[in-house]
Amino acid sequence: MTVSKTSEKSSEKPADTAKVRKDAAEVQGQASGEALQLGELSEQLGYVLKRAQLKVFENFLRCMASLQLTPAQFSVLLLVEKNPGRNQTEIASTLGILRPNFVAMLDNLESRDLCARIRSTNDRRSHILVLTDKGKAVLARAKKLVATKHEARLNELLGQSNREALLGMLSKIANEF
Amino acid sequence: MTVSKTSEKSSEKPADTAKVRKDAAEVQGQASGEALQLGELSEQLGYVLKRAQLKVFENFLRCMASLQLTPAQFSVLLLVEKNPGRNQTEIASTLGILRPNFVAMLDNLESRDLCARIRSTNDRRSHILVLTDKGKAVLARAKKLVATKHEARLNELLGQSNREALLGMLSKIANEF
DNA sequence: TGATAATTGTTATGGACCATATCAAATATC
């Protein structure tokens, strides 16, 4: 196999061997217009999981357009409502949010008068988080939107029992994987 | 209710009303050490879905540590192997990757000699994508790692039939939601 | 008690990922 000067110019890329070019020549012009085959990709849990998650978030944002709440913001409001009086570190960490990144989130929610930081009397380093009246009202409306537009869509697509089974399996993965 | 000068300094935040401070005073010092209640959060599909996805990706990265392949890179290699001779636009779009963002990804894979861009003879604008021999070998090893370490873990956690049901529901969400 | 360590909220910063506008080269359209 006379390979004339394995590298004519030193600017060639690592993959630029004769073998690859030969392989490529064999598939040149094949499969012009046809749809691509997903192949094993559609069996990869991570792939399907990620795509499903994107779709769900996308739908969530559409349902919440009138309230301008992201999934993360919604989760903060839910958690603060359920656990009033906790500080930023506690709320952030149970949501998997790092404290530095939680600051801007709270700045946003507080500027919209949805929740408030109150200096704790026990530990004057920390801020206690509470929903404002407006925050409670907005969250109530958000819950209704989620239930009627978002989760309802899921039930309609999967059926009640399947939806519950799905949630159970995802919880198991989230907690025990 | 005599509220002495509703706003002493104009620098007060919107949420700084007497009502919120009163509400906060009632929960000060409650629930010091106890664990937080997730409440309705654990029933929110989006929340559980996102957390599960993070766990799965995390595990995937650990399993692939020896090959240094991210989920996205793995999906590219899988798709190029199944569809050799397609161009960047086709591969990227079926993966939901925007063309500009696909360039750096390919630069990476190509610099590691896992795949190659070959100028198409049909349309000299486009690059045909092919796996190199090394790319094929690495992908083969990656598939084995995924099967024995990653997906096996899932089967062990959920059981074979549940794992298939999960995949089916996620596909349905990804495609029909 | 007082010196030292740890914690809380915060800022600054950098990386990874995602999205848009724009460009030159090549091709398609008419």
Add this chain to the structure above:
DNA sequence: GATATTTGATATGGTCCATAACAATTATCA
């Protein structure tokens, strides 16, 4: 053959995520 479209690429900005560092406050403990 003039114009529009497509392809890969660059530049750029936004969002999210992660780490280091800091002042104020609190905990530790010698």
